[in-house]
Amino acid sequence: MLPDLKDWWGELNDVYSKVLQMVARRVSDNLDRLKEKKENGRKVGMLKWKSPREYRSLTYNQSGFELNNTSDQTVLSLSKIGEMPIHLHRDIPNDACVKQVTVKQEKSGEWYAIFGIETEDDAPEKPALDEIDREDMVGIDVGIIKYAHDTDSTMVGSLDLESEYERLKREQRALSRKQEGSQNWHEQRRRMARIHARIVRKRRDFLHKLSAYYAREYDL
Template identity: 60%
Template sequence: WSDLKGVHSKVLQKVVQRLYDNLSTLRGRKENGYRVGTLKWKAPGEYRSFTYSQSGFKSKNTGGRTRLWLSKLGEIPLTFHRDLPDDADIKTVTVKQEPTGKWYAILGIEAPDDPPEKPENPENCVGIDAGILKYAHDTDGTAVESLDLSDERERLERAQHDLSRKQHGSDNWEKQRRVVAERHAELKNKRRDFLHKLSNYYAREYDFVAVEDLDAKGLVELPGNSRNRAGAAWGTFLRMLKYKCEREGTYFVAVNPRGTTKECASCGVSTEKPLWVREHSCPACGFEADRDANAALNILSRGVKKRLGAGRSELTPVETALPVSSVVDAKRVVKTGSSTLKREGVSPSGRVG
């Protein structure tokens, strides 16, 4: 136990707390009827993060360079990926090593939370339908294509194949393992960059955003095309969109997705449509629209009714003309930070986060 004297007390306490939290989670799931196993043993060499809370750390500025002082470890130079708020108070510091071998410090801060007030009568409203052929189709006629990561996946598969040919545990195996980790990180970072910029756009451009309350995990577990559904990362997109809407003072409403594709956005009559039918044509009222555009209108109608109390007749009468759809390449979202062509007076920001 003498080795533990070289570790700050708060770090040791957080390890015990992490173990307790994990055991509590397992017990809770078991009490709710789920089948649970046991916690997996993790060797000391696989433990890749530790946390300081309340004390044992300090941010210093020495000679114009920011350094992080950690008790029992000393000073470590820092490179911030974005500035901290002037009135932020650092509460926790988690030091983490990624599989690529790079080290990161995650700072948990406390800062005054003063989000902008939401408009009493939002005028700029949008409904968003998530899909695979088109990542997002909204009620303003914008259809954002899914991000093409086929090249990145191919590089990852080649790296994994090369790793399988190395002797496990050898120097060459470890070197190739890091290459595989870098390919995974490349895939993850490109996807998150796209999601950040797309969610930024909707949160800043609109007063009211309605989406489907999707069970992302359940969708991935459905048979057929599961890799594309997993790669779409709808759950991550919706989580990003939700917190950014709160930050920007935008209403965020998630609605029941059941029947949004089948139901006519004009009259409400449901019509069965197999997946390969991409157009909505209502046999009752004659309303015609793109399948995803019709779903987006239903999502917006349900969202407004749920949050503001308005109904379909106030949003999508038969006489309302749908905007002409414009298909936007996902690469444009990544490049410009906006899902639409730059409009006069609008300068979309590509800031991440």
């Protein structure tokens, strides 16, 4: 149906063909899941309408993208869009083949590119229990007053996010005073989304440092 749709709606010609195919596949997969649930006796409705403002991702599958490193700057090239410099949060292995790129805009306004890669290396096998040195093991339990306790009597305090939550409450009150759907309302929503993203990053950083500590102390 896509060629006929392009004749009917000329703006679709500005979108790379693989991206349109992935959108059609996404709709088809969702319909298949609804059908499967209905056949299993569950009550299902229709797919929910998503406005253009809320449609925040597009996927390039197999072609239409290129990743280059020029003058120590990683550049992502997307067909029908152009080139853009990006910052890689982690290096892509040299033997990896990038099979898919999903470009996503968060509610905070930030853009991310998620790469689906394929490597020749098999996943490492899980070690057998008899191969694990139990003297190097540590038990960790989530606490109430403290964030965590372990079997070596180490206590980890909870992450202090009180100031962030207070700021979030103020922005939430400001949002309630805006006219829903107005430009100021959407800008306020983005401001709140940035605070949510900052809280998530602080939590992720806290957990990363905690896991790195245990990996370092117990040679994991």
